[in-house]
Amino acid sequence: xxxxxxxxxxxxxxAFVTSMATQAQTVTTIKFDQLQELRQAPHDTLYVxxxxxxxxxxxxxxMPYFEAAHAKYKDQPVRVILVSMDAVQDKEKxxxxxxxxxxxxxxxxxxxxxxxxxxxxxxxxxxxxxxxATMFFNNKRGQYEFIEREISQQELExxxxxxxx
Amino acid sequence: xxxxxxxxxxxxxxxxxxxxxxxIPATENSGYQVGDTARDFKLKNVDxxxxxxxxxxxxxxxxxxxxxxxxxxxxxxxxRLIELHNKYAPKxxxxxxxxxxxxxxxxxxxxxxMQVRAKxxxxxxxxxxxxxxxxxxxxxxTRTPHLYVVQKQKDGKFKVAYIGTIDDNSREPEKVQKKYxxxxxxELVAGKAVSQPNTKAxxxxxxxxxx
Numbered sequence: 001x002x003x004x005x006x007x008x009x010x011x012x013x014x015a016f017v018t019s020m021a022t023q024a025q026t027v028t029t030i031k032f033d034q035l036q037e038l039r040q041a042p043h044d045t046l047y048v049x050x051x052x053x054x055x056x057x058x059x060x061x062x063m064p065y066f067e068a069a070h071a072k073y074k075d076q077p078v079r080v081i082l083v084s085m086d087a088v089q090d091k092e093k094x095x096x097x098x099x100x101x102x103x104x105x106x107x108x109x110x111x112x113x114x115x116x117x118x119x120x121x122x123x124x125x126x127x128x129x130x131x132x133a134t135m136f137f138n139n140k141r142g143q144y145e146f147i148e149r150e151i152s153q154q155e156l157e158x159x160x161x162x163x164x165x
Numbered sequence: 166x167x168x169x170x171x172x173x174x175x176x177x178x179x180x181x182x183x184x185x186x187x188x189i190p191a192t193e194n195s196g197y198q199v200g201d202t203a204r205d206f207k208l209k210n211v212d213x214x215x216x217x218x219x220x221x222x223x224x225x226x227x228x229x230x231x232x233x234x235x236x237x238x239x240x241x242x243x244x245r246l247i248e249l250h251n252k253y254a255p256k257x258x259x260x261x262x263x264x265x266x267x268x269x270x271x272x273x274x275x276x277x278x279m280q281v282r283a284k285x286x287x288x289x290x291x292x293x294x295x296x297x298x299x300x301x302x303x304x305x306x307t308r309t310p311h312l313y314v315v316q317k318q319k320d321g322k323f324k325v326a327y328i329g330t331i332d333d334n335s336r337e338p339e340k341v342q343k344k345y346x347x348x349x350x351x352e353l354v355a356g357k358a359v360s361q362p363n364t365k366a367x368x369x370x371x372x373x374x375x376x
Contacts, residue, residue, distance in 0.1 A: 116366040148307070
């Protein structure tokens with residue numbers, strides 16, 4: 001009896017720990033200055049920054065690739081960051097439920113800058129403003145690549161393999 | 166002497182190839198820049214008739230707007246497009262809205278769906294379909310909505326005067342402070358140069374036909 005009870009508690013504890021570990025990330029609201037800070041991160045790390053929104057179909061299609069890359073390179077100097085372009089007013093109603101439902105594990109930001117014209121050129125003059133768009137950079141090594149379109153899983157994997165320290 | 170010339174020509178050819186190759190990526194995604202001459206088109210409107218800029222004898226220019234049924238940003242701007250047209254068509258700058266999206270990639274951007282949406286919103290401007298995406302590529306539109314204000318010249322050509330967005334807040338029209346497109350149009354109507362001819366906004370990618 002006590003053995004069963006012990007096993008039961010062990011199971012419960014395990015389930016709890018597992019649920020903690022896979023809990024979806026929170027979404028941090030940022031302004032442009034914080035995005036710029038991230039873009040200028042001096043570390044010898046490959047940053048993969050994907051710009052998306054809950055209303056953007058091609059973004060949602062490619063999101064599992066970024067999530068898979070996050071899981072695969074978790075213990076390496078590779079940071080996958082998803083920056084939502086959703087309006088800050090939609091954070092509670094749309095973004096958080098989306099993040100919970102998909103159980104997203106990558107680091108999540110929401111950029112609260114409604115006027116793209118004030119910041120798009122400052123982060124990437126080549127960017128016309130369409131999403132999805134993805135940036136790859138390692139400032140320590142002076143590496144940078146920008147893609148303004150949907151990306152395939154293979155392409156993402158190739159770029160990470162190419163640049164990861 | 167003669168022998169020396171061959172390597173030189175060979176090098177020159179290599180150099181030329183190199184220059185051409187370097188130029189390819191730049192021309193690939195280039196469309197019109199402000200100051201360029203925009204081509205006319207002949208595209209099917211939701212009423213079944215073909216529309217060209219040349220049809221409008223009295224127009225001073227156009228607000229050529231790449232937009233669609235499905236992009237939430239396009240939808241958010243529908244009422245503002247109607248207002249823009251109603252304000253500037255009498256001043257010589259009507260809107261021509263062009264749907265650039267491929268129907269296979271985005272089924273709800275079909276011609277039939279365009280007809281439904283145009284009727285629901287009672288668009289006072291043509292809403293035409295760029296089925297081959299030829300015009301969209303020529304203009305270099307990349308997102309929806311994406312505006313090109315063109316001004317008719319004395320020789321009848323259309324010069325691009327403004328490329329960009331409508332205003333500074335897609336989500337909340339009541340919080341708009343900068344009406345970028347209107348500012349450009351006001352300057353054109355007043356015979357002035359456009360002081361901010363390029364603006365950017367977040368939008369949906371154009372749904373290109375898959376090869």
